[in-house]
Each structure stands twice: as structure tokens, then as C-alpha cells.
Amino acid sequence: MKEDKDTIATKDFDPERRVILKGTVATALAIAFGSLPRKVVASYKAQDHWYGFVVDLTKCIGCGACVRACKAENDVPDGFFRTWVERYTFLKDGKVIVDSPDGGLNGFQDNLNIPKSVIAKTYFVPKLCNHCATAPCVQVCPVGATFVSQDGVVLVDKKHCIGCGYCIQACPYGSRFLSPHGYADKCTLCYHRIRKGDKPACVLVCPVGARLFGDLKDKESNINKVLAATRHGVLKPELGTTPKCFYIGLDQEVR
Amino acid sequence: MFEFETNGFVFPNELHVHWTVMIVLYPYITGLVAGAFIVSSLYHLFGKEELRSIARFALVASFVFLLFAPLPLLMHLGMPSRAFNIMITPHPTSAMAGFGVVYLTYLVIVALEVWFSMREDIVQNALEGGRVKKALFRLLAFGDLRVDEQTRAFDHKVVRVLAGIGIPVACFLHGYVGFLFGSIKANPWWSTPLMFIIFLLSAIVSGISVLLFLFYLISWLRKAPYEEGVMRTLAGYLWGFLIIAVALEIMEVLSIAYEQMPEWEVLSFLIWHKLFFSYIIVQNVVGSFIPLILLALVNLTNLKPRIAHLFVFVSSVLVLIQVLAMRWNVVIGGQLLSKSFRGFTSYFPGLFEKEGLITAFVIFTLPFLILRWIDKRISLFPLDCPIGQARR
Numbered sequence: 001m002k003e004d005k006d007t008i009a010t011k012d013f014d015p016e017r018r019v020i021l022k023g024t025v026a027t028a029l030a031i032a033f034g035s036l037p038r039k040v041v042a043s044y045k046a047q048d049h050w051y052g053f054v055v056d057l058t059k060c061i062g063c064g065a066c067v068r069a070c071k072a073e074n075d076v077p078d079g080f081f082r083t084w085v086e087r088y089t090f091l092k093d094g095k096v097i098v099d100s101p102d103g104g105l106n107g108f109q110d111n112l113n114i115p116k117s118v119i120a121k122t123y124f125v126p127k128l129c130n131h132c133a134t135a136p137c138v139q140v141c142p143v144g145a146t147f148v149s150q151d152g153v154v155l156v157d158k159k160h161c162i163g164c165g166y167c168i169q170a171c172p173y174g175s176r177f178l179s180p181h182g183y184a185d186k187c188t189l190c191y192h193r194i195r196k197g198d199k200p201a202c203v204l205v206c207p208v209g210a211r212l213f214g215d216l217k218d219k220e221s222n223i224n225k226v227l228a229a230t231r232h233g234v235l236k237p238e239l240g241t242t243p244k245c246f247y248i249g250l251d252q253e254v255r
Numbered sequence: 256m257f258e259f260e261t262n263g264f265v266f267p268n269e270l271h272v273h274w275t276v277m278i279v280l281y282p283y284i285t286g287l288v289a290g291a292f293i294v295s296s297l298y299h300l301f302g303k304e305e306l307r308s309i310a311r312f313a314l315v316a317s318f319v320f321l322l323f324a325p326l327p328l329l330m331h332l333g334m335p336s337r338a339f340n341i342m343i344t345p346h347p348t349s350a351m352a353g354f355g356v357v358y359l360t361y362l363v364i365v366a367l368e369v370w371f372s373m374r375e376d377i378v379q380n381a382l383e384g385g386r387v388k389k390a391l392f393r394l395l396a397f398g399d400l401r402v403d404e405q406t407r408a409f410d411h412k413v414v415r416v417l418a419g420i421g422i423p424v425a426c427f428l429h430g431y432v433g434f435l436f437g438s439i440k441a442n443p444w445w446s447t448p449l450m451f452i453i454f455l456l457s458a459i460v461s462g463i464s465v466l467l468f469l470f471y472l473i474s475w476l477r478k479a480p481y482e483e484g485v486m487r488t489l490a491g492y493l494w495g496f497l498i499i500a501v502a503l504e505i506m507e508v509l510s511i512a513y514e515q516m517p518e519w520e521v522l523s524f525l526i527w528h529k530l531f532f533s534y535i536i537v538q539n540v541v542g543s544f545i546p547l548i549l550l551a552l553v554n555l556t557n558l559k560p561r562i563a564h565l566f567v568f569v570s571s572v573l574v575l576i577q578v579l580a581m582r583w584n585v586v587i588g589g590q591l592l593s594k595s596f597r598g599f600t601s602y603f604p605g606l607f608e609k610e611g612l613i614t615a616f617v618i619f620t621l622p623f624l625i626l627r628w629i630d631k632r633i634s635l636f637p638l639d640c641p642i643g644q645a646r647r
Contacts, residue, residue, distance in 0.1 A: 081267045098264040098597055127266075136441060142351035143340040162340050163333020165273035166351050172441035174266030174594050178273055182333030239440055255595055 044195060046150035050217040050244075051189060054226055055126050057249040059210035062087055062124035064107040066202035066211060071105065073190060073201035080177040082187040083128040083202055088253060090120040096253050125254050126211065128202070129154055129175040129187035130235060130243030137167035137176060146184065152216070152244060153191055158183040172236050189213065216244065263598025272590045272602040275610040277327040279582045280618060282432045282454065283461070284324045286578060289429040290462010291317035292365065292421055294489070299372075300418040305484035308640035311372055312626075313466050315635050318365045319622045325358065326618050331610055350435050357431055361424045368417040371410045376633045378402050429458040436585060443518035443596075444525065444589040449507050456500035461578035463493045467571035469623075470642070471564070479645035481564050490567045494550035497574060501543045504581065521596045529591050529599050534584045542577020546570035 062085055070076060070083045085104030089097040089112065097112065108124075131154050138146050138154060145161035148154050156167075161183035168176045168184060179185040190200035194213070198204075203211045214223035226248070233250035234243040247254070291313045297303040298310035306313075329335050342359075345352035370377075378400050381392035393400070430451040436442075437450025467489050474481050508526070511519050526534055549566040552558060558566065591599045605611045629635065636643035 079270070084267050086264075098595065100264070100267055103267040136439075139348045140351065140439075141346050142349040142354070143337075143344050144346035144349075145340075160337070160340060160344070161334060162337045164328075164331070164351065165333070166349070166435075168268075168273050169439055169590075170441055172594055174268045177268040177271070178333050184333075255597075 048217065049151035049215045051131065051152045051194065052214060052216040052223055052244040052246065053128070053131065053189070054212040054214075054223045054232070054246050054248065056210045056212070056226075057123055057125060057247055057251075057254075059208045060085070060124040060126055061208055061210075062104060062108045063207065064104040065205045065207060066126060067103055067105045069201040069205040070187075073193075074188070076185075077180050080179070080185070082175075082185070083126060086125045086127060086254075087122065088125060088251070089114065089122045090253075091118050092120045093118070123249075123251070125247075126202075127173065127175070128245065129189075130173055130241065130245040131187075131189065133242035133244060134240065136170040136172065136239070136241055140166045140170040142166060149191075153189050153194075154186070155188055155191060156184050156186060158185070172239050172241065262601070263593070264595055265593035265598045265600050266595055269593050269595075270600055272587065272600060274586055274590060275331060275602075276583075276587075276604040276612065276615050277331040277610045277618075279579070279586045280327040280615050281324065281331075282429075282586070283579055283582045284320050284327070284619070284622070285429055285432050286454070286458030286461045286582075287465050288317050288320045288324060288361075288462070289425040289455070289458040290460065290464075291320065291466055292425045292462070293459055294463055294466055294492075296418040296422050297488075297492070299368075299414050300422070303488060305488040308482060308636055308642055309466060309470055309485055311637070312469070312630075312635040313462075314365070314372060315369055315629060316466065316469070316622075316626055317462075318369045319625050319629070321358075321362055321365055322625075323618060323622045326621075327615070330614060330618070350431065350438055353431055357424070357428050361421070361428050364417055364421045364424055368414055368421060371413045371417070373633060374410050375402050375407070380633065426455055429455050436589070439589075441594055442589050442592070443511075443516075444522060444592055445585065447507055449503060450585075453500065453503050453507065456496055456503060457578045457581055459496045460493060460500050460574050463489055463496065464571040464574040464578070467493070467567060468575060469626075471568045471571070473636075474642050474645075477642065477645035479641045481560075482641055483560055483563075486564055486567050490550055490553045490563070490570070493567075493570065493574065494547070494554050497543070497547060497550065501539075501547065504543075505539075518596065521592055525588060525592055525599070530584050530588050533580050534588070538577055538580040538584055542573050542580055546573045546577070 064085055066083055067081065067085060070081075074082055076082050081103040083103075084100055085108075086098055086100045087104075087108050089099075091097070091114070097114070099108075099112065101108070101110075104124075104126075131148075131152060133148065133152065135146075135148055135154050138148055141147075142164060143160060143162055145158075146154065146156045146167055158179075158181075163178060163182045163184065165178055165184070168178060176184055176186045190198070190202075193200060200211075200213050203213045212223050212226060214221040216224060218224065223246075227246060230248045232246045232248045234246055235250075236255060237243075294306065295310045295313035295317060298306040299314070329338055332338055341352060342355035345355055374396065377392050377396045379402075381389055381396050381400055383389075433451030433454025436445040436454075437447055439445045467486075470485060470489075471481065473479075508522075511522060546569075549570045553563045553566050553570075587602055591602065593599060604615070606613055608614075626635070630646075634643055634646055636646065638644060638646070
């Protein structure tokens, strides 16, 4: 029997096959090691962070790259938005026109057929979940499927959500939607990325740096420095939701 | 400043109305539960003898409506297979999580009250008829077929106690449904501490109305004379509660308008344009104003019984429509309004969709069919009253 096996092994030896075998082993090892938690993840302590977001309205050019990146990164279903961009057009007669065609997914191509001469000013406002510290959506969830994580991100456990839609009603910012799969969905600040030390997709792709993500607990973080140096506001502060998404150059017309 | 003519701007996620006609139906049915229970308690607890002939019908109707109340909710859930999470893992800060506790408590109370008030009939059924029927009713009577003065007194006492406990729980059940909406600070059309009182009062008027409507319908079908005592008593209560309900509903809106709150600009557009038909015409003119006049005439003047019956019947139908319109205006109206306060979305249910009109119609009709089915087996009206005597 033993002899037989050896004979067969020698007989069937094929140098090309060895190369393939080697390659497979190498790839398997690479995948195995690659998928091991990186050092930064292994030492990650959620309670050491408290994430916030800064949108600089003076910088946004309304290109919609953030909306597209978010959709691609998070597989956001058509017709729904984890982030979107609004355009505010102020006419000289005092009228304010707000629009967000397809959530700004393709930027803002048309000019609403408004002659330039009657326009006083325009600006863009990127929107996303405000990751409120006292989030009303979290308060009303009847089963506790949505929660503020220890590092300050409002998340949904899609395996526990019953899809009642109460959180959608409770969110003052229209940041949530019921996914076609039946559960509530929303911006996670790309939680799968930030846990590894990466930036959220929308922040990464913004060509003008209008979106900043960082740790509010870290005194030296980028957003703490920016917040210390600028005048900023949050959306609907009167509702007591304590948003952690701050807007530089916020206008009273933005809600 | 605002451009509502083209329906303005809504946040891109707000184009879909998430709470559909199913969520209109839920508070409507729950309201009938609470209202019917309160009518039955007027007899069982407060000794309103005039209501003897419909007291038990009211109680059983309340029970049957209660059984069907969660059905529209279940139809609405995105993940209906996880519905029980609300009972297993209730989230203490959520008003909605109270559903399991409040609903089950009330269900147990009403089920017990129905059983005790029907025990004698159950026993009677267990003693006569075919073997299967006998066995079934014996099971339903838990094997105890004793009926004498002592058991009657005991049953009566238990029903009284349960009615006493049931009233605050019924108020809580419906007040809680109002609170579900009233506590949503993000929505200016919902957010008011008055909401739960408004819901409670509209529940009571809808409950009285559905009983009056069925009382007339059944009497007419059975060719029984319309009992004047029932009409006079319920017309009095309906009028009184309707005055308070309508006053609160209107004062709520008037105070926002008078205070010139920033949200008034969008809310007035909502009322005068988006909800003009269902709010101004149906809820306030047809459903509130006309019944208030008719009921005032019945209660304050010496109308001939025939005319009074007609006025009360018409009022009961109109109030039923009023309350349905009110639920629609609250639930759907609140979602038409964008949280950007710059525009409105639109909604009307389709006929055949999962949460459509046919589903709503079937869910709403089922309790009435069940009531008829029960009445065929055990009379829901005392046999010495005209409506019970005429039973076929």
C-alpha cells in the first residue's frame, strides 16, 4: 500500500501543479493573516472615543461625490439616502428655494431655470445623521434595536429591528429610512471603517475638505481644533437632541 | 417666504409615508375598544339601568375589537416575524414598548369580565344540544356548571370589580396611543401634551357611536322597536363627550395659530390645503358641527321619538366618520408635513397593496362578523329586551 502511494505520488508529480499549490497556500495564508484584526483594531477601546462630524458649508461645492461614495460603500438602496446634499437659492425678492434632486447624487446640473440676475446667493448643505448624544430615535425604539454606541455613533441592529418606523418619525432631520429589506437604516459614520482607523467614505472623497470626521474626546483631534477656531452651529438645537454634527457657516434658513 | 405651491422641499428620505392607513386603523379600532368598554361600565359599575340591554353587547364588542387591534400593526411592520420582540425585549424609554404590558393587562381584564358576565349562558349551553357543543361549552365553563343565587352574586361582584379596574386601564390604553404621537417632538402637528386627552375623548365618542350605530342596525334588521331609553342615555353622553372632544381639538390648533408659533405657517397650509377635505370638511363641518347641532336638539328640545332616533342615528354615523377622519388627519397629516418645514409629500393608499384599502376594509369588518358569530351562539342582548327578544 505504502509503495503504491509513493509510486502514484511520484508518477503524478507535475511541476506546474506545485507552483499552483504554492500559490494557493500563499494566498490562503495572506488572506488568513490579512483578515486577522490589525493592531489598531485589537487595541480599540470604544469608550476612549466620542466621535463627531464637522461640515464646512463655506467649502461645499455640491459635487455629490459624498453621496455617491456613501451609496457605493454602504450599498444604500435606490431612492434612499444615508447622506444627501441640499442646495439653497436665495432670490433678491427674499424667496428661498431649496432643492436636492436625487439627494444630490449626480450633483446639481440644472440651474432651476432661474436667471442669474435675480439670484442673491446660493450655497450647498450636506446632510447626514447628526449622531445625537440624546437621540430621539434611540429613545423611542420599542425593542432597543437602535442605540448610541460607546464611541458615540447611532447604530441600528438590523437583526433585531422590527421595522415599526417609530424612529423615522422621531428623527427631526429625516436621516432615517425603512430599507426595502424591512428594517430601519441610516448613516453609521462608516462604522466598519472608523473602527479600523479609516475615515468615513464621504469624508475620504470630498474634494474640498468640507467634511471632517474626528474624535471629540481627543483634545488634539482635527475636529476639536477646527471647532475651537470657528463659529459653528447644530441643526434644530431647540429640540434638545444634542447633535454631534457641527456646521461651520450655518444659516438660519437651514433646518 | 415659502413656496408651497409646488409642494416645496421635502427631505429625500421623506418622500415615502411610512405610517400608512394601517396606523390610521390601529388607533381607530383601539378607540372603539375603550369607548365601548366605558359604555358597558356605565351599566356594570355605575348602575345606569337604561343601558342594560346593550351593556353586555358593549363589553363583548370591546373584547372583539381588542382582539383585532394589533392586526393592522402586524400588517404594517417591516419585520412582522419579529413582532414579539416588543414583548420579549421592551425598551424602557420607548412609549411604544408599553404596548405589550398595557395591551395584555387590558386583554386579561376584558376577557375575564366577558367570561364572568357570560358564565350563566355558557353553563346553559353546556347542558343542552349536541355532544360536541356540550363538551366545548363544558370546557369553556372550566367544568363548573353550578348556577345559583350564590354564584350569580359572585359573578356580578367580580364583573363590577373588573369594570372598576378596567376603566383606568382602558383610559391608559388609549391615552397611551395618543402619547405615541404627542411625544414626538420632531413633528409639530403631533407634539402636544393634549394629544393623549384628545385621543381618549375621541375614543369615547367613537365607542358610543359604534354602539349606537350597531344598536340601530341590529334593531332594524330584527324589526325590533328602537328602545328610547338607550337612545336618550347614549345621546346625552355622546353630546357631552363630543363637546369636550371637539373643543379640545379646535383649541389645540387655535392656540398654535394665536401664539403665531413659527410652525403655524406650515401647519396652516397643511390644514387649509393638504387636509382641507379631510380636516375642514369631514372632521370639523360634517363630523363635528352637524352632530353637535343634532345632538343638542335631541338633548335640549322635545323632539318626537321618531325624529330623535333619526337624529341620533345620523349623529352616530357622522361621529364615526369624524373620528376616522381625525385619526387620518393626525397620522397621515403629520407625515405629509416635511420636517424641513418647507414642503409636503403626498399619500393615498392603493386598493390592493399590502397596507392598502382592501386590507384595511377586511381588518375592520372582521370584528363585526365575529360579533355576529358569537351572537348566533349566545345572545349578546338580554332576552327580555326588545332587541334580544327579536333575535332570530
